Amino acid sequence: MKKITLFFTLLVLVTSCSNDDINDIDFTYELMPVTSIDFPDTINFNETYNFPLSYNRPSTCYGFAGFNVIENEQEVKLSILNTVIENGSNCEDLENTTVTEMFEFFVDRNDYYTFKIYQGEDEEGNEL
Numbered sequence: 047m048k049k050i051t052l053f054f055t056l057l058v059l060v061t062s063c064s065n066d067d068i069n070d071i072d073f074t075y076e077l078m079p080v081t082s083i084d085f086p087d088t089i090n091f092n093e094t095y096n097f098p099l100s101y102n103r104p105s106t107c108y109g110f111a112g113f114n115v116i117e118n119e120q121e122v123k124l125s126i127l128n129t130v131i132e133n134g135s136n137c138e139d140l141e142n143t144t145v146t147e148m149f150e151f152f153v154d155r156n157d158y159y160t161f162k163i164y165q166g167e168d169e170e171g172n173e174l
Contacts, residue, residue: 072132075111077125078102079166079174081144091156099163100146101126107137113149114164120157124149125164 078101089095099113108128116123126147131137153159165174 070133074130074132076108076128076130077114077164078108078128080124080126080163083163085161089151089153089159091153094150094152097149097151098146099124099126099149100144103128103140103143103145105137105139107131110145110147113147120155121160121162122151123162123164 080099080101082098082100084098086095108130111127111129114123114125114127167173
C-alpha cells in the first residue's frame with residue numbers, strides 16, 4: 047500500500063510541475079543600434095580591453111542576449127543582440143532607458159583594427 051501511495055504522490059508531483067508555460071513563449075533576436083561606445087586611444091597587442099557599449103531599451107520585452115561580432119582580418123563588426131519576447135502581454139514601454147554592457151576584446155593582432163559599430167538601418171534596410 048505504501049508503494050502505491052508513493053507512486054501516486056510522485057505522479058502528481060511530476061505532472062504538476064509541467065513546463066508548458068515556458069514552451070508558449072515566442073521570441074526573436076534583434077540587433078540594437080549602439081548609441082555610444084568608449085574606446086581607448088590606443089590598444090596594445092596581447093592585452094584585453096573592456097569597452098562599454100550603450101543602447102536604448104525600448105520595452106521590458108527586450109533583454110540583452112550578447113554581442114554579435116564578425117571579424118574579418120583587420121575589420122571587426124560589432125553590434126548588440128537582444129532577445130525580444132513576441133507574445134509578452136506584460137511588456138511595458140520604456141522611455142529614455144539606456145543600457146550599458148561591457149564588451150571584452152582581446153588584441154590578437156600586432157597591426158591595426160577597424161571597428162564598425164552597428165548604428166541601425168535606413169528606410170531601405172541598409173546599415174548606417
